[in-house]
Amino acid sequence: MTKPEVWLRGPVEGVTPGLQPVAHALLQAREELHELIPGLTADELWASPPGGGAPIGFHLRHLAGALDRLFTYARGETLSLGQREALAEESSRPSPEEVGGVELGVGGAGDWWSGEALLAQTDRILDQALAQLRGTDEAALADPRAVGRARLPSSVRGLLFHGAEHTARHVGQIATTRKVLRGGGGEG
Numbered sequence: 001m002t003k004p005e006v007w008l009r010g011p012v013e014g015v016t017p018g019l020q021p022v023a024h025a026l027l028q029a030r031e032e033l034h035e036l037i038p039g040l041t042a043d044e045l046w047a048s049p050p051g052g053g054a055p056i057g058f059h060l061r062h063l064a065g066a067l068d069r070l071f072t073y074a075r076g077e078t079l080s081l082g083q084r085e086a087l088a089e090e091s092s093r094p095s096p097e098e099v100g101g102v103e104l105g106v107g108g109a110g111d112w113w114s115g116e117a118l119l120a121q122t123d124r125i126l127d128q129a130l131a132q133l134r135g136t137d138e139a140a141l142a143d144p145r146a147v148g149r150a151r152l153p154s155s156v157r158g159l160l161f162h163g164a165e166h167t168a169r170h171v172g173q174i175a176t177t178r179k180v181l182r183g184g185g186g187e188g
Contacts, residue, residue, distance in 0.1 A: 005024075005028055006024045006025075006027040006028040006031065007021070007024040007025075007028070012024065012027065012117065012130075012133075014134040015130075015133050016133075016136065016137070016138040017057055017138070018138045018141055018157070019133050019136060019160060020143075021139055021161070021164070022068075022132050022160050022161055022163070022164040023130060024035050025094050025161075025164035025165070025167065025168050026127075026129055026130060026133075026164055026167060027130070028125055028168070028169055029063075029126070029164075029167045029171045030122075030123065030126050031098065032171050032175065033060070033112070033119060033122060033171060033174070034040065034119070036056075036171075036174055036175055037056075037060065037106075037115045037118070037119045037174075038115065038119070038176055040056065040115045042113070042114070043115070044178070044181050044182070045057045045114075045118075046093055046113065048183055049177045049180045049181060050180065053173075053177060054091075054173070054177075055093065055095070055177070056174050056177050056178060056181075057113060057115075057118060058090065058091055058093075059171075059173050059174045059177070060115075060118040060119070060122060060174065061090050061118060061121075061169045061172075062090050062091075062170060063166065063167050063170035064118075064121055064122040064125040064126075065083075065086050065087060065090050065125075065128055065168050066163070066166050066167075066170075067125050067126070067163045067166070067167050068086075068088070068128070068129075069083055070159050070160075070162055070163035070166070071128070071129050071132050071159070071160070071163055072146075073146070073147050073154070073159050074132070074136075074145060074156050074159035074160050074163070075132070076143075076145055086118065093113075099172070104109065135158065135159065136160070140156050141155065141156050141157035141160075142155055142156070142157060143155060143156045145158075145159055145160070
């Protein structure tokens with residue numbers, strides 16, 4: 001029997017009731033990524049699907065970077081130079097020489113572009129996000145927050161929920177792209 005989705009397994013320890021859906025979504029994303037990413041070849045990780053969609057590698061880099069940035073804003077902080085540089089590099093792809101047919105996943109190469117490295121980076125960001133959720137006071141959820149250089153209005157709640165929603169959206173893109181690249185049949 002398969003486990004029910006994370007949201008059906010009860011509360012996440014240490015997370016306030018108002019943030020349980022965020023924690024559930026992030027934990028679900030982690031589980032799905034650990035099913036989708038291992039075993040991908042370098043070609044699969046960095047291939048653009050038919051129609052010009054983004055490669056799986058981009059989605060993985062972007063969901064981790066965006067989650068980090070959104071949770072930074074939720075803390076009331078501005079982005080660091082490192083975060084801004086990472087944003088500028090998110091859509092870069094490795095050269096053919098860098099990926100050269102290396103099998104990714106367990107035992108794969110440790111370069112920044114490998115599935116193993118990208119998944120480890122995503123896990124690190126997810127761990128940080130979950131720790132932040134555990135430390136967020138429910139009374140602060142309506143506190144205003146500014147987003148980006150334009151300082152667009154949001155709130156702690158808005159940023160945390162959007163971080164989870166955005167993460168889930170890109171996990172869905174990864175699942176779809178993986179299926180398309182592997183011929184669309186079965187579990188892929």
